[in-house]
Amino acid sequence: TKAELARALLVLRLCAWPPLVTHGLALQAWSQRLLGSRVSGALLRASMYGQFVAGETIEEVKGYVRQMQGLGLRPLLAVPIEEEPDSAAKTGNRLMQLRITALTSIRLCKELTSWIRRPGSSSELSPERLAEAMDSGQSIQVSCLNAEQNQHLQASLNRLHRLAQYARSQHVRLLVDAEYTFINPALSLLVATLAVRWNSPREGGPWVWNTYQAYLQDTHEWLRHDAEAAHKAGLAFGVKLVRGAYLEKERIVARLQGTK
Structure with missing residues (x-):
């Protein structure tokens, strides 16, 4: 008006x-x-x-x-969540959200996910191997990826490493955001890679926390599996458990694919 x-x-x-x-x-x-x-x-x-x-x-x-x-416009709701000025001093925790796909492409995540889901997928994509490449900065070659994708994977690991390194130097813990389930295996792999390098209890870990979406049927199994893996590796384990922000879209995708 x-x-x-x-x-x-x-x-x-x-x-x-x-x-x-x-x-x-x-x-x-x-x-x-x-x-x-x-x-x-x-x-x-x-x-x-x-x-x-x-x-x-x-x-x-x-x-x-x-x-x-x-008017033909679609709203974007921005809901601010505030905290008390002294809340960090009370809890001793400084936290930052991290979205993996801000630092690596969804296309690469989809390629990694399709390979991880194959029966008997090789150890080429183990968190330990990726963490070694991330820490050393040396080029990594994964057979399921072409030369360009391997280069992008190495660049993504370098970006994640630099971010985690700086966050650690500032005593800030990284809470990795959940995203769409069709790339969850790739996201979990990259989070596990960061955890191998940064979640040692000797260094005050966990510095990297993963997010688990409670509305997914296999969340309990994934959570148990990841907790056991962290325990066996001698790593601290950080968890953010959420309802899940993609429930409606995931239901539509499940109906189209005939899955639950």
């Missing part, structure tokens, strides 16, 4: 005004003292808050979603 466009222009101009940017929090506190929380909140919702936040309730958000859909 014209009113919404006018508000957007006003908010844009206000956000470009240095005094407001510098003293915004002080002005907000002053308005609450002078006008009261109710009036001050109403002004914020009609201006800054209303411009950047879809709503305070599910119904309000749904209303904005319907408006956007009517």
Whole structure:
């Protein structure tokens, strides 16, 4: 509407005004003292808050979603999760999310997954061998990959190694995100590779944690298998257990493939 466009222009101009940017929090506190929380909140919702936040309730958000859909737009919800300023000091843990496919291609993950799923797949893709290549930086050759894919695998290992190395130097633990199940074996392989190098209890591990999706039927078996493997290797074992963010899409894929 014209009113919404006018508000957007006003908010844009206000956000470009240095005094407001510098003293915004002080002005907000002053308005609450002078006008009261109710009036001050109403002004914020009609201006800054209303411009950047879809709503305070599910119904309000749904209303904005319907408006956007009517304009042919699809919403992207960004849900911020905040913590107390001293929470890191209380827990002693500093954590960072890591998405493997930000550092290696899904195409390579699919190739690795198809090879791993073959009966009697070779030890060429063992976490220990990949960890050795990652640590030394030497070129790795895997027979199931062509020259370009081998080069990409080595570059991916180098990127993961540098990231884990820097995170460790800053005392930050890496929580590897879960992704689509059709590349899970490849992701698990790369996480296990990082674990071999960085999850020694002598170094204060685990520094690399894997994510397990509770909605998958084989999660319990995978979790047990990985825990036993870590125990046999003398490694610390870090776990993030989640419901799973891809439930609906995975159901559709399962129906199309005739699997559960």
